[in-house]
Amino acid sequence: MKFSVRSSDLQKALSKTVSVVPTRSTLPILENLLFDIHANTLKITATDLEISVSVSLEVQGGQNGTIAIPAKKIFDTVRALPDTNIVFTIDTESNKVKMKTDNGEYTLTGESSEEFPAIPEFKGETEIPFDVPVLQRLIGTTLFAVSADELRPAMMGVLFQFSKGQVRTVATDGHRLVRVVHSNIPAVKITKDIIIPAKALSLLDKVAAGASTKVLITGTHVMFRFDGTSLISRLIEEKYPNYESVIPQDNEKRLVVNKHEMLQSVRRVSLYSNSTTHQIRFSVAKDEIRVTAEDQDFGSEAKEKVSCDYNDDEIEIGFNSGYVVDVLSHLEADEVEFRMSSPNRAAVISPAAPREGEDVLMLIMPVRLNN
Secondary structure, eight states: OEEEEEHHHHHHHHHHHGGGSOSSOSSGGGGEEEEEEETTEEEEEEEOSSEEEEEEEEOEEEEOEEEEEEHHHHHHHHHHSOSOEEEEEEETTTTEEEEEOSSOEEEEEOBOGGGSOOOOOOOSOOEEEEEHHHHHHHHHHHGGGOOOOTTSGGGGEEEEEEETTEEEEEEEOSSEEEEEEEOOOTTOOOOEEEEEEHHHHHHHHHHOOSSEEEEEEOSSEEEEEOSSEEEEEEOOOSOOOOGGGGSOSOOOEEEEEEHHHHHHHHHHHHTTSOTTTOEEEEEEETTEEEEEEEETTTTEEEEEEEEOEEOSOOEEEEEEHHHHHHHHHTOOOSEEEEEEOOTTSOEEEEESSOOTTEEEEEEEOOBOOOO
């Protein structure tokens, strides 16, 4: 088994795969990358049994074969090299891997590829073409609200709901909820709900390449296929909670405010909130929000006024400042709209001027105010 490749090209491919490799595993083979040479194409695969990433790149002088190579060792070696040509010579009997450059030679021991776990196959599955920027925006807008509670596994991923001409993504941790509906996707012709783990979506954002991807779905896995790169993830096979039931339909108090001014005000005032509750108070009156916080344990408090567009009854409502910052930070808009009804009902936040073909809704549960 033999091939040569530029170190810069190999480093790019390795950087997309090593993040999948577990640092410690009960299966030592998972700490390796599978190198598979076929007809001058090198395919590098990593897996943790839940997520698999494969990257293909062209090489020279390829002699077919497969071997598992320690991921950390080869990545650290290639990353430390200047941009140079590397000649790999691999003995698949002894599993010895030799890497030779103009100025050096490096030898390490790999493992038999037979020990490496099989990667799920996607044959005959329906492909859904997707614009990469749209996919990245759907992930970036929802991922922050995913739950980390292992007792609620369904909420540890993002719900993708495919229906004719649109896709809907939902994430919630019980305190906040995000729902994004992206319409005008004529390529979506199936009706299907899947839950993709948060870790897979975080990795997906790193490996995404090109302008478009193809999404393939089986009963247990999903694949995202890019040009030369693919990511496969096991789905969370749980029933997602009925999120629609918690979205209030009668929040009549409408407030429009500059997102950046509001976000900076909340960040400043929250520095004076209680370090345990992180509670801040919104006192909303005509065309003005008073943002306040206090920490009675340390005798500190802060208050600011923010101009807004509001012409309804006065209302006081409390929130966890961290959740408000998260929501405002992930809304792509200059002005945002708050819809509220009472101090003990969830507030709905969305862009004041929605992007065409996209509906973004974020929800924050209030906290009880300390009077």
